[in-house]
Amino acid sequence: MAENITGRFPVRIGKYLLKISVAWLTGMPLFCQVPQKIQQQADFMEYDENIAGGAYRLINHVVFNHSGAVMYCDSAYFYPADNSLDAFSNVHINQGDTVNLYGKFLHYDGNTRIAEIRNSVRLIGNNTTLTTSALDFDVGRSMGF
Numbered sequence: 001m002a003e004n005i006t007g008r009f010p011v012r013i014g015k016y017l018l019k020i021s022v023a024w025l026t027g028m029p030l031f032c033q034v035p036q037k038i039q040q041q042a043d044f045m046e047y048d049e050n051i052a053g054g055a056y057r058l059i060n061h062v063v064f065n066h067s068g069a070v071m072y073c074d075s076a077y078f079y080p081a082d083n084s085l086d087a088f089s090n091v092h093i094n095q096g097d098t099v100n101l102y103g104k105f106l107h108y109d110g111n112t113r114i115a116e117i118r119n120s121v122r123l124i125g126n127n128t129t130l131t132t133s134a135l136d137f138d139v140g141r142s143m144g145f
Contacts, residue, residue: 038108038110039065039066040064040085041061042059042061042076045057054082058076059074060075062074062075062087064108069093069139071091071106072093073089075089083109083111087106087108098126099125103117103121106118114138117135118133119134120133123137130144
C-alpha cells in the first residue's frame with residue numbers, strides 16, 4: 001500500500017519555486033536592497049540649475065552620512081536624484097574606528113558605495129598608512145583599489 005505524503009514541506013517548496021519563476025520571468029530582483037539615501041548638512045545650501053543640473057551646492061562645514069560612513073568637506077555638489085555627490089577641499093571619510101581617508105576631491109556614489117578620491121590621498125587604517133594621488137574605495141567592503 002502506497003503512503004500518501006502531503007505535508008507542508010512540498011507545498012512550501014512549490015510556492016517558493018513559483019515565486020522564483022515569476023520573478024525570473026518578469027525580471028524582478030529577488031533579494032535586492034534599496035540603497036539608503038545620503039543624508040547631508042551644511043552651513044549654507046542652495047539649488048541653482050545654472051550651477052550644476054539637479055545639484056544642491058553645500059558650503060562650509062559640510063557633512064554627509066551614508067550607511068555608517070561620515071564624509072566631511074569644505075564644499076560639495078549633492079545630486080539627490082542620483083544619490084551621489086562631488087566633494088571639494090579638505091575631504092575626509094571616516095568609517096567606524098578603522099578607516100580614515102583624506103584627499104582634495106571626492107566623487108561618491110551612494111548606490112554602489114564607491115568613493116573615488118583624488119589629489120593628495122591618504123588612507124589610514126589600524127596599523128597602515130597609504131599615500132597616493134588617486135584611490136577608489138569600496139565603502140561597503142572597506143577595500144581600496
